[in-house]
Amino acid sequence: MNRGPESSEQDAAARVVDGARAMLGDTLAQRIVSCGEFSLAQLRALVERAALYIGGDSGPLHIAATSRVPIVGLYGPTLPARSAPWRDPSIRVAAVEPEPLPCRPCDQRVCAPGDFRCLTSIGAEQVVTAAIKCLT
Ligand code: SF4
Numbered sequence: 102m103n104r105g106p107e108s109s110e111q112d113a114a115a116r117v118v119d120g121a122r123a124m125l126g127d128t129l130a131q132r133i134v135s136c137g138e139f140s141l142a143q144l145r146a147l148v149e150r151a152a153l154y155i156g157g158d159s160g161p162l163h164i165a166a167t168s169r170v171p172i173v174g175l176y177g178p179t180l181p182a183r184s185a186p187w188r189d190p191s192i193r194v195a196a197v198e199p200e201p202l203p204c205r206p207c208d209q210r211v212c213a214p215g216d217f218r219c220l221t222s223i224g225a226e227q228v229v230t231a232a233i234k235c236l237t
Pocket of ligand 1: 178179204205208212213215218219
């Protein structure tokens with residue numbers, strides 16, 4: 102059976118949720134929301150309740166940008182200078198990028214190296230540092 106990219110993304114999201122729950126233990130694990138399908142309004146309402154939004158340069162990031170929630174944007178194929186949503190300067194925001202790559206930015210239709218290194222090379226430490234910057 103040929104599974105589409107949507108299924109692949111759902112599988113990846115489920116792995117992230119499972120991994121986060123396993124790391125947090127029984128009590129805190131209940132606070133991890135399972136990924137589901139949300140309407141735009143539901144997604145925005147969920148983001149509005151968050152202390153921080155972390156995500157790639159995608160539709161949900163731009164929905165989050167319509168709230169006053171601090172945002173950590175992860176920019177792989179795109180550049181924050183071009184793609185980051187405008188925000189009120191009083192709201193904290195951080196952009197996380199990979200080390201310079203000759204293929205970046207790209208049109209996102211085909212990954213020339215084939216391994217999406219612009220995203221996979223972003224380290225957890227970079228994201229945590231940006232999150233702390235947005236929360237303190
Ligand atoms: S690694 Fe692939 S997706 Fe990322 S910028 Fe380079 S070509 Fe584009």
